[in-house]
Amino acid sequence: MSREEIVIGGFGGQGIILAGYIVGKAAAIYDKKNVTFTQDYGPEARGGACRAQVVISDSQVSYPYVETPSVLAVMSQEAYTKYTPALRPDGCLLIDEELVKPDKTAREIFAIPATRIAQELGRAAVANIVMLGFLTAVTKIVSTEAIKKSVLDSVPKGTGELNMKAFERGYACGLEKLKAAGKK
Amino acid sequence: MRQLAGEFFMNGDIACAEGAISAGCRFFAGYPITPATEIAERMAERLPEVGGLFIQMEDELASMNAILGASWGGVKSMTATSGPGFSLMMENFGLGIMLETPCVLANVQRAGPSTGLPTLVAQGDMMQARWGAHGCYSVIALSPGSPQEMYDYTIKAFNLSEKYRLPVLLMADAAVGHMSEKVVIPPPDDIKLFSRRKPTVPPEKYLPYQPGADLVPPMAIAGEGYRFHVTGLTHDERGYPVMTAEAQDKLIRRLVGKIEQNQDDIIEIESDWLDDAEVVVCAYGISARIAKFAVERAREEGIKAGMLKLVTVWPFPEQTIRQLAKKIKAFVVPEINCGQISLEVERCAGGAAATVLVPHMGGGVHRPETIVEAIRKAAR
Incomplete structure (x- = not known):
């Protein structure tokens, strides 16, 4: 039984929960997998630590939470510090390189300036979608077609084009990083 | 967009609201509270699309009373809350039991007592569900463990409430309410619905609390020509207050008995x-x-x-x-x-x-x- 566990961490207002929902929907509805998406957040409306957890499995998901993530994407230093220790040894770590300064680690890290790219596109709010493009290219955990559909389903009307641009920028960056790392 | 059908990726709270819409619920009165707020939000958005009505009330006491009133007006109704709101609803939940009013109360449980952990899961209200109102009575409560079950059990809750004439409890929790999974919503024609039995006798012969063999009385709807009286006081078949031990004995034995006698139909494992x-x-x-x-x-x-x-x-x-x-x-x-x-x-x-x-x-x-x-x- 294959069980992939994805964690996306950051702080409230970055679209972390929406990013998790988009991955979950892509895998569940368009890739036809068994998926559970859960979210953690505190009582604060914005600024508090938050985490999206997505479990993707070949069989029914009975235990709905992530124990040892196979993919971890972090967009805050706090999330990096908190969630990296649980990452599987062969797990994939993705960071927003301008928001996370990793400590010295032997682990391979895939870094992208997601927030800066989003700002270049005119809206910092799409940093989460840049990160999703990056995550999709690097991990291939969901099909590109599925996640694009899911992004379009989930973002506000009239922002589809911007979000697709954000996705493509992240995706292209992911492919480059993979190439640099000598992987396909 | 009217009733949905197909495969959706939604959280348990939204699935509960969609279950209510599928079950024919057309009135929601509530007061927002984490982790049940998304049920109210979804109902506020969806009810006008299906010809229903959403009211945000001043508090949970009023919310519970409003759904009882809507039910007597002939509309399937519900409310949703969590711990502190559930405590406030208990008094009028008891009124709903006494008046034998079909409706659904969803409790998306969070950790208590008091304010507790507003965003986090618990199952601490299971005995409150059974005994939270004063007096002696029986209840029906369902406990869903996934968004699909939130959808399915909400429909079951409405059907049971209509069949046995009482407020039915959907005892969910923060984990299920805020978890998203695939939810399959069947086409409306494939969903089995049950609606309250109405009186078949002429209006002059109608006794509002005269039960059938299943101990459940047929229910007249306000404005359809049947006269009735409802009261939280102990009452006879006419619905009139009778302050005697005999009337109490007869009424309470029936309120408890209609659940006990029909438990093979109600209980599901x-x-x-x-x-x-x-x-x-x-x-x-x-x-x-x-x-x-x-x-x-x-x-x-x-x-x-x-x-x-x-x-x-x-x-x-x-x-x-x-x-x-x-x-x-x-x-x-x-x-x-x-x-x-x-x-x-x-x-x-x-x-x-x-x-x-x-x-x-x-x-x-x-x-x-x-x-x-x-x-x-x-x-x-």
């Missing part, structure tokens, strides 16, 4: 691997799916473990527990409280099998390993 089981894990809601995971692991270790999931927690499946108790070593009951349903299991097991509570004080769910360890110990 799901079971796995019970045939050769020596240890049976009895659980409900979110805990049931964690428990099933634990039972699967125990089976892999060669332990004869079985799973009993309570779809309906109230009325409690006494007979099932009694019969199982005769042939197994122990029940293991994981619940996110310090022991509520385990007391019922222990009572019904009557000493024939041990009952092992695996408590969790709330704010999270059990780690599967904790349940597996309890199964191992119980199997020894």
Whole structure:
């Protein structure tokens, strides 16, 4: 039984929960997998630590939470510090390189300036979608077609084009990083 | 967009709202509270699309009363809340029991007492569901463990409330309410719905609280030509107050009896691997799916473990527990409280099998390993 566990961490207002929902929907509805998406957040409306957890499995998901993530994407230093220790040894770590300064680690890290790219596109709010493009290219955990559909389903009307641009920028960056790392 | 059909990726709260829409609910009155707010939000958005009405009330007391009134106006109605709001709704929940008013009250449980952990899971209101209003009565409560079950059980809750004429409780929790999974919504024609039986006698012969053989009285709707009177006071078949022990005896025995007499129709359980089981894990809601995971692991270790999931927690499946108790070593009951349903299991097991509570004080769910360890110990 294959069980992939994805964690996306950051702080409230970055679209972390929406990013998790988009991955979950892509895998569940368009890739036809068994998926559970859960979210953690505190009582604060914005600024508090938050985490999206997505479990993707070949069989029914009975235990709905992530124990040892196979993919971890972090967009805050706090999330990096908190969630990296649980990452599987062969797990994939993705960071927003301008928001996370990793400590010295032997682990391979895939870094992208997601927030800066989003700002270049005119809206910092799409940093989460840049990160999703990056995550999709690097991990291939969901099909590109599925996640694009899911992004379009989930973002506000009239922002589809911007979000697709954000996705493509992240995706292209992911492919480059993979190439640099000598992987396909 | 009217009634949805197809496959959706939605959280449990939204699935509950869609279940209500599918069940024919067209009135929602509520007061927002985490982690149940998304039910109200979704209903506020969806009800106008299907010709229904949403009202945000001033508080939970009014919310519960408003849905009772809507039901007497002939509309299927519901409200949704969590711990502190559930406490406030208890008084008028009791009124709904006394007036025999079909409606649904969803409690997306969070950790208490008091404000507790507003965003985090617990199952601490299971006994409050049973006994939270004053007096003597019976209830029906269902406990969903996934968004799909939030959808399905909400429909069941409406059907049971219409059939047996009482407010039915949907005892969900923060974990299920805020978890998203695929939810399959069938086309409207494929959904079995039950609506309250209406009087068939001429208006002059109608007695509002004269029950049929199932102990449930047909229900007239305001404005359809039948005269009726409803009161929270003890009443006779006419609905008029009668302040005697005899009237109380007759009424309460019927209110309790209509659930007891029909429990084979009401009670629903799901079971796995019970045939050769020596240890049976009895659980409900979110805990049931964690428990099933634990039972699967125990089976892999060669332990004869079985799973009993309570779809309906109230009325409690006494007979099932009694019969199982005769042939197994122990029940293991994981619940996110310090022991509520385990007391019922222990009572019904009557000493024939041990009952092992695996408590969790709330704010999270059990780690599967904790349940597996309890199964191992119980199997020894």
